[in-house]
Amino acid sequence: MQLDMFPEYIDYSEQEVLLGLSGGINSMAVLCWLSKCDPKYYPKTLHLFYAHLAEHSDDTFRFVADGVRFARRVFPSVQFRMVRGSVIEYFESQKMIPHPTKSPCTRVLKLEPMFTYMAEHGITENVVGYVKGEAIRRASRMAKRTNSDLNHVVADGVRVRFPISSHDNEWCFDICRELIGWYPAIYDIRDAKGNRVFKHNNCLPCKNMELADFKAVGKHFPEKMAKAVELSDRLKRHWGRNADDFYTTFGREEWEAIECEHCAFD
Numbered sequence: 001m002q003l004d005m006f007p008e009y010i011d012y013s014e015q016e017v018l019l020g021l022s023g024g025i026n027s028m029a030v031l032c033w034l035s036k037c038d039p040k041y042y043p044k045t046l047h048l049f050y051a052h053l054a055e056h057s058d059d060t061f062r063f064v065a066d067g068v069r070f071a072r073r074v075f076p077s078v079q080f081r082m083v084r085g086s087v088i089e090y091f092e093s094q095k096m097i098p099h100p101t102k103s104p105c106t107r108v109l110k111l112e113p114m115f116t117y118m119a120e121h122g123i124t125e126n127v128v129g130y131v132k133g134e135a136i137r138r139a140s141r142m143a144k145r146t147n148s149d150l151n152h153v154v155a156d157g158v159r160v161r162f163p164i165s166s167h168d169n170e171w172c173f174d175i176c177r178e179l180i181g182w183y184p185a186i187y188d189i190r191d192a193k194g195n196r197v198f199k200h201n202n203c204l205p206c207k208n209m210e211l212a213d214f215k216a217v218g219k220h221f222p223e224k225m226a227k228a229v230e231l232s233d234r235l236k237r238h239w240g241r242n243a244d245d246f247y248t249t250f251g252r253e254e255w256e257a258i259e260c261e262h263c264a265f266d
Contacts (some may be wrong), residue, residue, distance in 0.1 A: 003084055008164070008242070009060070010037070010041065010161070011040075011041045011146045012034075012037075012042060012043040012044070012125060013040060013042065013043070013044060014044055015040055015044055015125045016043070016044060016045050016047065016121060016122050016123050016124050016125070016127070017034075017043035017044075017045070017046050017123070017124070017125045017126075017127060018047045018048075018049060018117075018121075018126045018127070018158075019031060019034070019046065019048055019049070019126075019127050020049045020105075020110075020114055020116075020117055020126075020249055021048055021050040021064050021067060022047065022050075022127070022129075022201070023050070023052075023056055023057075023061075023063060023064055023184070023201050024058035024129075024181050024184075024201040024202070025169065025172040025173055025176050025184075025187065025201070026129035026130070026131055026164070026172055026177050026199075027036055027128075027129040028063070028064075028067050028129075028172075028180060028183070029129060029131075029164055029165060029167070029171070029172035029176055030127050030129040031048075031067055031070070031071060031176040032130070032166055032176060032178070032179040032180065033164055033175065033180045034046070034075075034127070034163075035070070035074045035075070035098050035179060036069075042075050042076060044077065045077040045078070045079060045121075046071060046075045046077065046078050046079070047052065047078075047079045047080075047111075047117070047118075047121060047123060048067075048068055048071060048078065048079070048080045048081070049081050049082075049086075049114045049117055050064050050081070050082045050083075051081075051082070051083050051085060051109055051110040051113060051114070052064070052082055052083070052084050052085075052089075053084075053085050053086060053087055053109065053203055054084075054085070054086040054088070055087050055088065055203035055204050055205075055206075055224060056087065056093065056201070056204070057184055057185070057204060057221070058187045058201065059184050059185055060092055060184055060201060062224065063180070063182070063183065063184050064082075065114070066180055066181070066182075067180055068080050070179060070180055075250055079121070081117050083109075085109040086209075087105050087109065087203050087206075088227055088228065088231050090105055091105070091231060091235070092108060092223045092231060092234070092235070095235060096235065096237060097207060097231070097235060097237040097238065098207055098265060099207075099241070100207055100208045100209075101242055102238065103208075105203075105207070105208075110179065111222050115156075118158060119217070121155070122157055124158060124159065125158065125161060125225075126155075126158050126159070126160045126161070127160075127161050127162075127163055128160060128161070128162055129162075129164055129172075130162045130164070130165055131168055131169055131171075131172065132166060132167060132168045133166055133168065133210070134167060136165075137179070138161055139165070142160065164265070171200070173187070177235055180225065186198045186201050186220075187201065189216075189220055190214075193251050193258075195239055198213075198216065199212045202218050204221045204224040204225070205217045205224070205225060205228050205239060207239060207240070208266065209239070209240060210240065210241075211240060211245045211246070211249060214228075214239060214240060214246070214249065214250070215249060216249070225250075229250050230253070232246070232250070243262075
């Protein structure tokens with residue numbers, strides 16, 4: 001099954017279009033894809049929204065800034081909004097580290113500010129950078145949640161499109177390299193077999209990570225992992241799915257782990 005989202009069929013010229021930039025290659029690839037559409041179909045206004053988090057890799061903001069500069073060179077009307085936050089500060093304020101299946105950090109630090117912006121600016125279309133292999137699954141879940149057709153997902157009156165759903169991550173790397181000129185260095189960290197260690201440019205660390213991912217953050221970004229471990233010590237909560245794995249790897253204070261209601265589930 002393929003999502004019916006081909007660039008030559010989409011006319012955005014009367015639309016207020018929002019693209020949420022994550023700091024990763026997929027959302028930036030959507031921006032690059034838009035630039036390759038027929039200019040007569042360019043959005044009436046292209047709105048770029050970015051939530052910059054302290055836990056992002058060091059060159060993430062520069063990547064986003066280069067993308068915004070690129071957009072302003074190409075599209076007739078571009079608006080950019082950035083908000084700042086910190087996952088670790090948010091967790092500390094809430095006195096918890098969520099279970100990987102719960103995402104209050106994404107909702108509070110990213111989605112709620114973006115939805116507020118969308119309402120304030122009359123957004124009519126939202127383009128999202130889901131790629132082949134994840135687009136159908138994520139779009140199906142969104143369609144079910146919003147009671148929409150898979151190829152016509154509408155959330156709160158805003159049409160949601162997945163324009164790069166026929167492409168993969170390597171295509172995203174190629175188009176970002178072609179049009180932005182580079183992508184964040186985190187993607188080129190490779191293991192002994194030549195595989196990418198980090199497939200996404202997410203928070204370092206992210207609560208969704210597996211133990212191997214936490215170890216990779218500790219190896220390649222030790223200062224960021226140290227802050228996460230310090231938070232774990234202060235809150236007496238662990239990162240990830242398994243407390244024993246986390247504490248065996250990163251040490252623990254002289255206390256017994258106290259599971260919150262979310263962390264009790266696997």
